[in-house]
Amino acid sequence: MKNLVIVESPAKAKTIEKYLGKDFTVMSSVGHIRQIAKKNKDGGRPIETNNKYKITFEVDPSKKKVVSELRKAVKEANDVWLATDEDREGEAIAWHLCEVLKLDPKTTKRIVFHEITKNAIEEAIKNPRKIDMKMVEAQQTRQTLDWLVGFDLSPVVWRKVPGGKSAGRVQSPAVRLLVEREREIEKFGAKSSFKITGEFFVPSSGEILKAELNKKFESEKAATDFLESLKNANFKVANISKTPGTRNPSAPFTTSTLQQEANARLGFSAKSTMAAAQKLYQSGKITYMRTDSVNLSGFAIKSSEEFIKKTFGEKYHKARNFATKSAAAQEAHEAIRPTVIANEKVSTSQDLQKIYTLIRNRTLASQMTPAQIEKTTIKIEISGQENYFEAKGEVVVFDGFLKVYSNGKKDEFLPELTSGDSLNFNEIIAKEVFSRPPARYSEGSLVKKLEDLGIGRPSTYATILDTIQARGYAMKGEGEGDPRDVIQ
CATH class of the missing domain: 3.40.50.140 (Rossmann fold)
Known part of the structure; x- marks a missing residue:
């Protein structure tokens, strides 16, 4: 040999x-x-x-x-x-x-x-x-810390925590974050208020314009009295403002951001995401999947440019180099990207293909032009009152990177109006709304919190999240809680 x-x-x-x-x-x-x-x-x-x-x-x-x-x-x-x-x-x-x-x-x-x-x-x-x-x-130092923390703390957990199975250098802070958030939720005192929304009829076009009052009321009586005061009121467009804006693409994926985005967009657990990414890497479809760098190689930037210009046109291309914010990041590594950007379908497995498409589209988006947005605000004045209704809309004028990496948000078109136009109200209602407690962590948001605090490494997050669930320290729920009765 x-x-x-x-x-x-x-x-x-x-x-x-x-x-x-x-x-x-x-x-x-x-x-x-x-x-x-x-x-x-x-x-x-x-x-x-x-x-x-x-x-x-x-x-x-x-x-x-x-x-x-x-x-x-x-x-x-x-x-x-x-x-x-x-x-x-x-x-x-x-x-x-x-x-x-x-x-x-x-x-x-x-x-x-x-x-x-x-x-x-x-x-x-x-x-x-x-x-x-x-x-x-460096690896042995981390391994030593893991062993010492687990060896010394786990026996304490066995003695002091009913059903406790282990403690760990990253595992225990992750559980603490979950516990602290749950205590915040338990202590939270929800406050109610009344939101006023209206639907206005546009006589010139027959369209309906939805708007919200600029003020909330603290009691049902105050809200009811305000609604009574509107019975004989007149409504007209006081002002229309249009503001151009841009939306820029995010950097290509690191291990952490891939786990967060796959959880948010696809509902994948960190473990499932990393298993799929590992298979894609081993079969030569993507670059190494354990990285905290957002760098792209010159080859990747050039091949993305060629594909974008050929597929979408020159106006969609904008070359970018992203800088990694983390001081501990290993800049010699690359972000997670496809090995051949032109390859659209690489697997017959649905899960693998979904992760690959997410990685590919994020890489392409990072080398595309910003989306051009137009935000419109219509102020509706109420005769004899200082309060006013406000309608907001947002449309994409030029899609840019949203062509491949949309956030799923639909355009919010508003009817064509001019200042001084009169409106008739179709319906105005008061609805009780409650202040919301801090949200429970999803797998994605917990990964982000651990990364922000500098706890653990991207390569360990999937294992840690799996461990704390397998050992019964936390469980994955379907939602934030049960709906409550409201006054409307």
């Missing part, structure tokens, strides 16, 4: 072997091959806090067969290439492979790529590097 390439997943191994040809054999470690041992060699804790946090590792019992096969292959190979994922976990797996397979980390070839395409793989082979020990140490 001339060359042995070791990757993390069997699915990825098949795709890469296809690109590299007969001189390369590609095998998989099937994820991590070692774990923190139960005890160190002296029978103490495997992480020695009094000995520079030395960690004792052991081969995962379920990976002994995999390790045996890899050892045999290494002996038969002239060159070994470690092609685990490009993040901290991948770097750590590469180091563990060196340790277990007796490879020298200072000389063993380490290759990385952002996408599984023929060009990317061939370019990686041309530019091998060594294992980045700083990244390995």
Whole structure:
């Protein structure tokens, strides 16, 4: 065997072997091959806090067969290439492979790529590097913290919390956020008021104009008295203002924003989103799905430009480079994007295709012109009163990026009117409305909150959300609560 390439997943191994040809054999470690041992060699804790946090590792019992096969292959190979994922976990797996397979980390070839395409793989082979020990140490630091927090806190949870199963460095703050929000909701005292809305008949066109009074009333009596005062009132258009505006596209997806948007638009859990993205990456359809960067490569920007101009026309194209706000972001990575932007359909699986379409459309939108909006406000004065009704409308004058990434919002057209036009009221009603408590977290909004607070990493959010639900610390509901009776 001339060359042995070791990757993390069997699915990825098949795709890469296809690109590299007969001189390369590609095998998989099937994820991590070692774990923190139960005890160190002296029978103490495997992480020695009094000995520079030395960690004792052991081969995962379920990976002994995999390790045996890899050892045999290494002996038969002239060159070994470690092609685990490009993040901290991948770097750590590469180091563990060196340790277990007796490879020298200072000389063993380490290759990385952002996408599984023929060009990317061939370019990686041309530019091998060594294992980045700083990244390995960063991963071990996180692993150590996770272990220490879980090891020391979980027994407390078992003793003090009925039904409590575990605690964790990210898991516990996530549960705390849910608890704090629930307490806010319980303490919230809803206040009621009365909103006045009217439907006005436009004599010149026969259209109906819907508007809302600029003031709410605190009591049913005050609202009823106001309605009585309108019986003989006259209504006319006092002012019409039109304001142009623009709506800009968002940056391409990071791991976190993909989870948030898939939850909001598709109703996907973080776990389902990441499972679909992983399959798309392993089959060479999208770039690496664990990233906190919003950068696009020059190739991606250029290919998007060509596709947009050809498909929609030059007026729809606007090249952009986005800057990542997070100080901890790894800028060398790319945002999540399709490997071939022109590919519209890539899977027969509905879930995979939905996630791919979301990623593709977001990428295209990021390189398209802003949408041009026109906002219209019509002020309707009431004879003999200071209060007034207001009607608001918004229309898209030029769709721009909304051509591919619409928010589903429909145009709100208003009838053609001029200042001074008289209106007849068709119906004016008062309806009791209640102030709303803070909303419960959705999976998407909890991911965003954790990211805003700097808790955890994008790659861990799906696992954490799944864990807190599986262990019964939280449950997913269908809605915010039950409707209440209102006065109208």
